[in-house]
Amino acid sequence: MRRLALAALLLLTACSPNGCSLDPAVAAKTDPPAPATDPASAPGETEPATTPEAEPDAAPDPALEPEIPPPPEPASWPYDPSGTLPSGSGTGATDVTLWAAGMRFPMEAGPAYANSQVYGYGGYLAPGPGGQCDARNYAYPWRDNFCETRSWTNGMCPAGRGHQGQDIRPATCVKKVHWIAAAERGRITSIGSYTVTLLGDSGRIYRYLHMDMPGVNALFPTMDSRNVERGQRIGKVSADFGGNATTIHLHFEIKAPVSIGGAAASVNFVPVYTSLVDSYGRLLNGAA
Amino acid sequence: MGLRTSALAGTVIVAAVLAGVATSQQAAPSPVAATQIDLPRSRSDNAALGQARQDPLAARLRGVLAQDPASARVLAVADASPVPVLGPADPALLRTARIFTGDRHYMLVVQRGDDVIEIYGATKAFQSPLSAPAGQPSPNAPPTPGPAANRPATAAAAPPQGPRVLAARIPNTAARAVAEAQARGLTNIRTERTEYGIDVTFNRFGAAYNVSFICNGPGAAGCTEPEAVTFAATLQLLGGGGT
Numbered sequence: 154m155r156r157l158a159l160a161a162l163l164l165l166t167a168c169s170p171n172g173c174s175l176d177p178a179v180a181a182k183t184d185p186p187a188p189a190t191d192p193a194s195a196p197g198e199t200e201p202a203t204t205p206e207a208e209p210d211a212a213p214d215p216a217l218e219p220e221i222p223p224p225p226e227p228a229s230w231p232y233d234p235s236g237t238l239p240s241g242s243g244t245g246a247t248d249v250t251l252w253a254a255g256m257r258f259p260m261e262a263g264p265a266y267a268n269s270q271v272y273g274y275g276g277y278l279a280p281g282p283g284g285q286c287d288a289r290n291y292a293y294p295w296r297d298n299f300c301e302t303r304s305w306t307n308g309m310c311p312a313g314r315g316h317q318g319q320d321i322r323p324a325t326c327v328k329k330v331h332w333i334a335a336a337e338r339g340r341i342t343s344i345g346s347y348t349v350t351l352l353g354d355s356g357r358i359y360r361y362l363h364m365d366m367p368g369v370n371a372l373f374p375t376m377d378s379r380n381v382e383r384g385q386r387i388g389k390v391s392a393d394f395g396g397n398a399t400t401i402h403l404h405f406e407i408k409a410p411v412s413i414g415g416a417a418a419s420v421n422f423v424p425v426y427t428s429l430v431d432s433y434g435r436l437l438n439g440a441a
Numbered sequence: 442m443g444l445r446t447s448a449l450a451g452t453v454i455v456a457a458v459l460a461g462v463a464t465s466q467q468a469a470p471s472p473v474a475a476t477q478i479d480l481p482r483s484r485s486d487n488a489a490l491g492q493a494r495q496d497p498l499a500a501r502l503r504g505v506l507a508q509d510p511a512s513a514r515v516l517a518v519a520d521a522s523p524v525p526v527l528g529p530a531d532p533a534l535l536r537t538a539r540i541f542t543g544d545r546h547y548m549l550v551v552q553r554g555d556d557v558i559e560i561y562g563a564t565k566a567f568q569s570p571l572s573a574p575a576g577q578p579s580p581n582a583p584p585t586p587g588p589a590a591n592r593p594a595t596a597a598a599a600p601p602q603g604p605r606v607l608a609a610r611i612p613n614t615a616a617r618a619v620a621e622a623q624a625r626g627l628t629n630i631r632t633e634r635t636e637y638g639i640d641v642t643f644n645r646f647g648a649a650y651n652v653s654f655i656c657n658g659p660g661a662a663g664c665t666e667p668e669a670v671t672f673a674a675t676l677q678l679l680g681g682g683g684t
Contacts, residue, residue, distance in 0.1 A: 250474075250570075250572075252475050254474035306633035307633070339543075340541050342550050342559060343550050343559060346555070348637050348655055352546075356543055356544060356545065362637070408651065410480075410546075411566055412567070413572045417644050419629055419649055420563070422633070
């Protein structure tokens with residue numbers, strides 16, 4: 154019976170936070186990554202047992218124990234699922250592929266609000282009266298607007314056309330204040346009248362629209378200055394639109410060569426919302 | 442005593458298993474990241490590339506460019522690229538060229554007046570694990586080879602959660618330009634009106650290409666669909682593509 158009790162205790166202590174699976178394959182999937190192998194240790198060698206800490210003689214008085222704060226909860230924010238567009242604004246992309254895994258969120262700091270410029274307050278198809286600085290535009294939840302009804306061609310949209318990127322408002326409704334960051338290391342290949350193109354080392358093409366263009370040109374006055382690191386400041390959010398008016402926001406899009414099914418690979422606008430959710434989560438949790 | 446010990450041990454085991462089950466519950470699975478694949482070059486792609494290397498027009502263009510130090514540098518970079526580098530046939534335009542290369546991709550950027558033209562090519566692609574397996578054509582994939590002209594965009598049901606690409610509608614006015622582009626070896630030609638101009642995507646030599654015209658908005662002078670397709674069709678092989 155003592156053996157049985159000992160076996161039970163061993164089983165209890167063997168349980169990782171991920172469970173008590175005895176299947177090595179499952180354990181390999183759920184355990185944290187193993188550290189690099191120590192070249193000094195031969196395969197099969199066992200590590201020397203660590204000396205257990207001495208047990209205190211008596212149970213400490215809980216009142217005297219220093220209070221250990223619980224680990225902080227991961228920061229989160231409300232967001233609508235990928236492909237779920239606000240009613241009346243079109244049909245979203247069904248694809249939830251993370252097309253730009255590890256991408257840096259394109260604004261330097263939060264909060265930021267992903268939602269529509271056209272179907273939001275102050276837009277020309279707004280749900281009601283209100284200006285672009287309406288507090289409801291500067292609030293969660295995030296809303297996907299890739300494939301939102303527009304005339305632009307977009308083969309990734311159920312309608313064959315739609316918005317080719319995601320609109321993101323900065324923390325406040327003020328121009329030329331909020332920094333925009335490079336999504337990955339690469340080169341700024343062109344600066345247009347309201348576009349900035351970043352060719353990432355991965356081969357993805359990132360395009361940023363409506364930035365403060367004089368500011369961008371001042372940051373990158375020469376071709377040699379246009380190599381950028383991931384997260385580097387590349388300009389500020391504004392409303393530049395080549396002489397036309399738009400709201401204060403960043404239009405962010407990604408184009409990349411994609412191979413889908415057995416079809417020939419083609420260079421496409423890819424749904425970007427999933428990658429933005431992923432990168433914003435990391436930004437909020439200090440791991441941008 | 443024995444019975445009590447057995448009961449205790451059983452309780453401990455059940456508690457341990459329950460604890461394991463409880464803590465093994467994970468959050469909803471995260472979205473699946475795209476992976477990268479090489480784009481294979483078929484025998485006919487190789488033949489087309491070999492033919493393009495022998496094209497007398499391309500040879501003359503290279504000769505002209507070699508005279509100019511800046512253009513010669515662009516040619517040297519293009520030659521080293523594993524991707525067949527396409528560039529405009531106009532030497533004046535090529536003198537404004539800057540070229541950027543990376544892992545199985547390149548971008549050649551030229552300035553045409555106020556417009557920027559970005560010519561991008563890749564011999565790799567990102568692939569979604571959610572799409573149909575390779576070798577099984579996606580039901581919504583654009584037809585290949587051939588233009589998408591006159592094929593209306595459809596709204597057929599997409600595979601659940603997987604990506605899809607619909608064929609773009611190309612107006613009849615651009616159909617002639619598309620036909621000429623096909624005759625020059627371009628396949629899967631699609632045009633996309635964008636927030637800043639127009640894009641043309643196509644395949645050639647087994648690689649995937651995109652030409653972005655960044656203009657003063659869509660439909661600006663020099664940025665119409667026929668003009669964009671014609672520009673893409675007249676791109677010349679500057680170099681690269683490996684052996």
